Amino acid sequence: MSTNGASAPAPLGLLAELTHRCPLGCPYCSNPLALDPRSDELDAATWARVFREASALGVLQVHLSGGEPAARRDLPEIVKAARDANLYSNLITSAVGLTAEGLSKLADAGLDHVQISIQDSEPASADHIAGYKGASARKHALAAEVVRLGLPLTVNVVVHRANIARVEAMVEMALALGATRVEIAHVQYYGWALKNRAALMPSRAQVEEAVGIVERLRQAHRGRIVIDAVIPDYYARFPKPCVGGWGRRSLNVTPAGRVLPCHAAEVIPGLEFWNVRAHTLADIWRSSPAFEAFRGTDWMQEPCKSCALKEKDFGGCRCQAFLLAGDARAADPVCHLSPHHATVERLAGERADAAYAYRHS
Numbered sequence: 001m002s003t004n005g006a007s008a009p010a011p012l013g014l015l016a017e018l019t020h021r022c023p024l025g026c027p028y029c030s031n032p033l034a035l036d037p038r039s040d041e042l043d044a045a046t047w048a049r050v051f052r053e054a055s056a057l058g059v060l061q062v063h064l065s066g067g068e069p070a071a072r073r074d075l076p077e078i079v080k081a082a083r084d085a086n087l088y089s090n091l092i093t094s095a096v097g098l099t100a101e102g103l104s105k106l107a108d109a110g111l112d113h114v115q116i117s118i119q120d121s122e123p124a125s126a127d128h129i130a131g132y133k134g135a136s137a138r139k140h141a142l143a144a145e146v147v148r149l150g151l152p153l154t155v156n157v158v159v160h161r162a163n164i165a166r167v168e169a170m171v172e173m174a175l176a177l178g179a180t181r182v183e184i185a186h187v188q189y190y191g192w193a194l195k196n197r198a199a200l201m202p203s204r205a206q207v208e209e210a211v212g213i214v215e216r217l218r219q220a221h222r223g224r225i226v227i228d229a230v231i232p233d234y235y236a237r238f239p240k241p242c243v244g245g246w247g248r249r250s251l252n253v254t255p256a257g258r259v260l261p262c263h264a265a266e267v268i269p270g271l272e273f274w275n276v277r278a279h280t281l282a283d284i285w286r287s288s289p290a291f292e293a294f295r296g297t298d299w300m301q302e303p304c305k306s307c308a309l310k311e312k313d314f315g316g317c318r319c320q321a322f323l324l325a326g327d328a329r330a331a332d333p334v335c336h337l338s339p340h341h342a343t344v345e346r347l348a349g350e351r352a353d354a355a356y357a358y359r360h361s
């Protein structure tokens, strides 16, 4: 099936990157290497309009993200705007820079859900990975406040070589914090993580062991906590249906208002992104060149074009295809059928105990 914007399904989720400012410096940060400056950030009134337009378009959930969204003093106003637009709001926070009082204001404004990222179960390692002394203690304190206020809590764990041996301890930690869901996400190698790839890459043996542990924990904790986990790209045989398929499920609005089909889309040269300052969200979703570029299946080449899975994985990740194969229309090289798959295997083997290049604001 090919799809163009006019017949595209309604998006379900909007990722609102409220700011790129962040006190942490995680070496796998998903923000781009060139960060939007504070002076370019959309104001709260524009976010409120974007939320109304998103709701009218069919969006159900807004993820308030960053950088660190709490770096915005007008965050309660933005949360209220999401509520007024009938969107389910999920705050994705590092928990650093958000006080108990600040959280309580967000709850009063109508916040529905909180997601806190943790870097490791060992505090010293967690602070080292975050590049921020005392980060781990603050995360524990804020998680307790989330639970005390009766808000549902998800703990987000990004796994890589320095912490993969403690997957079990991190799941136990999420349970102890009162989370109802834990997301175990292996590092995705774009942006800052690509820069730090050799320092972050686990070995195949480590990944296989972690996958087995997660499966055991899923069974052991069924009914107590939901464990979401995805196999890391570089050790998979098939690619992931990145963002649920380009222009099918979600939109990502940058702090300065550019609307992207995925958080990393700006790495692909030649794409034209429209801005909410100049267009409605509905226009952008249906007609903007960047969303149209890889929607449906007409853009595919072999081996994707004749693949039985093309409507399931949509050829994998366009950004990864560009970054590893130099062609955003190529099959994601993670796929074992890709002519570039050997590159992925070679890169997975390039591991070095180098110091992190921390992301900086």
Ligand code: FES
Binding pocket: 190, 242, 243, 262, 263, 264, 265, 316, 317, 318, 319, 320
């Ligand atoms: Fe852009 Fe996967 S991150 S399509």
